[in-house]
Amino acid sequence: MTTTSAPARRPRPLPTGPAWTEEAIDLLKLVRHLAAAELAPRVEEYEAEAAFPRDLLRTLGRAGLLGLPYPQEYGGGGQPYEVYLTVLETLAQQWLGVAQSVNIHVLSCYGLAAFGTDEQRAAWLPDMLGGELLGANCVSEAEAGSDISALRTTAVLREGGYAVNGVKSWVSHAGAADYYNVFCRTGGDGVRGLSLLLAPAGTPGIRPQALERKMGVRSSPTAQIVFDGAEIPEERRIGRPGKGFLIAMGLFDRGRLGIAACAVGLAQAALDYAVAYAKTRQQFGKAIITFQGLGFLLADMATQVAAARSLLLDAARRLDAGEPVSAAAAQAKLFATDTAMRVTTDAVQVLGGYGYVTDHPTERWMREAKLLQLIEGTNQIQRLVISTSL
Known part of the structure; x- marks a missing residue:
């Protein structure tokens, strides 16, 4: 039991500047309301039970918060990064785990949005930006963290697609995501041999492992993912071969x-x-x-x-x-x-x-x-x- 009741926090003044159009201000007001009404009442329970709030992320997606910095033509918010990052800050004030999930998902859309073909973007990006699909990034490995030139997960091109083998570590949204951005080696050693594949989570041969037992942010699932001969169609490569770095x-x-x-x-x-x-x-x-x-x-x-x-x-x-x-x-x-x-x-x-x-x-x-x-x-x-x- 607390010994004192803290007074209500005064809301921060609304930001100003060229990025803060009337639309952006209204967006921030909506985010403040959602954070107070939907996130704050649940954070303690979900963190204590290490429960992933997938329903809340759907709510945020339907409110347009999972695609804010991406083009409106594909269902994004068309907002500057300044606005998007202020939204993240606002969410984190109430629940870091949810803010982290929004950040992870938004990052999972980056490769396709920035380097995909028009056909790829039209086919996949709207559902990603709308939040109906949840994404994750598979970058780190046991022996390759910040040094991605040392990645060893391989993708061998065969007839019609790539056979992917390797183990990715510290994957946020592991087991909960609908798709994974897999940074893998399609060529020789070094950074020029890396490519990016956009893999559906249900692909045979993609196996999330047991969740890590973490000190904090327990509501966000983190685990290794094993790729055991997972077959990813060639048309799901984002960018040309070697563009991964x-x-x-x-x-x-x-x-x-x-x-x-x-x-x-x-x-x-x-x-x-x-x-x-x-x-x-x-x-x-x-x-x-x-x-x-x-x-x-x-x-x-x-x-x-x-x-x-x-x-x-x-x-x-x-x-x-x-x-x-x-x-x-x-x-x-x-x-x-x-x-x-x-x-x-x-x-x-x-x-x-x-x-x-x-x-x-x-x-x-x-x-x-x-x-x-x-x-x-x-x-x-x-x-x-x-x-x-x-």
Whole structure:
């Protein structure tokens, strides 16, 4: 049982700028309503039971949230990345697992949307963007994470299609997805031998394994997937043979921005909760927020969240402007996820012993923040990307 009831959080001011048309503002208002009405009441139960909220993702898909940055002609939202990432942040403030699922699905549409033929896009993209189908990406392997040049899953072209063999690790939506983007080796060694296949999940020879038992974000299923002679038709190759590395680089940039947005949302939630608690928690006859030691801690938390959001929005605007974004995306991911880890840890400290128990969400947020420092390239990899760009 909580010892204090935190006051309702004041909604953040609506954003402004060229990206924020009347349509975009209305979209954000809808997302705030859905997050409060549909996500917030369920998050604790689903995370405790490691239950995947597929029904909620269908609801978000039907609201148009699973295809926001893609063209309207295929059923997407036609929104700038700045708007899409703000939507992700808003979802993450209520439920990181759902925000992560939206990010994963949106990324699963990238290869087809950016590199597919007109015929491929017309055939498959509308159902993907509408959320009726749920996607996943199969990139990492046991011995190949950030170094995708070391991928060993093979796809051998035979009459009418590819025979795929290998094992993919850390696949989010494993066993729940309707299709998988499989990065595999269709040629020789190195990055030029990689291609992308869009594989229906029901293909014989595609076998999801037992779910990983994770420290946090338990509502999102993660597992290895075994490809045992899975036959993928040649017309499901996205782009020409050997295009896989280029597709993956674009995927990584966008994935890192998505993780940064989720991190900002998680950190904002922890900050808001800590401030609300500190305003109502009484010690020595005063609200504890009036004590300088704690007030300064909250001030640092607020500054870090604001700085992380600024880095994220700068990178998003660069992407929307068609500028190179790899270094900026790495910086945003690095700083925002380190900020989420620091701010969620400090939020536990603000609540003291109550921050450590499951009566309050702060301990869950701290566990969840750790994941964000690891996925889409660890933060050590982000530093390598940034230093190389210099």
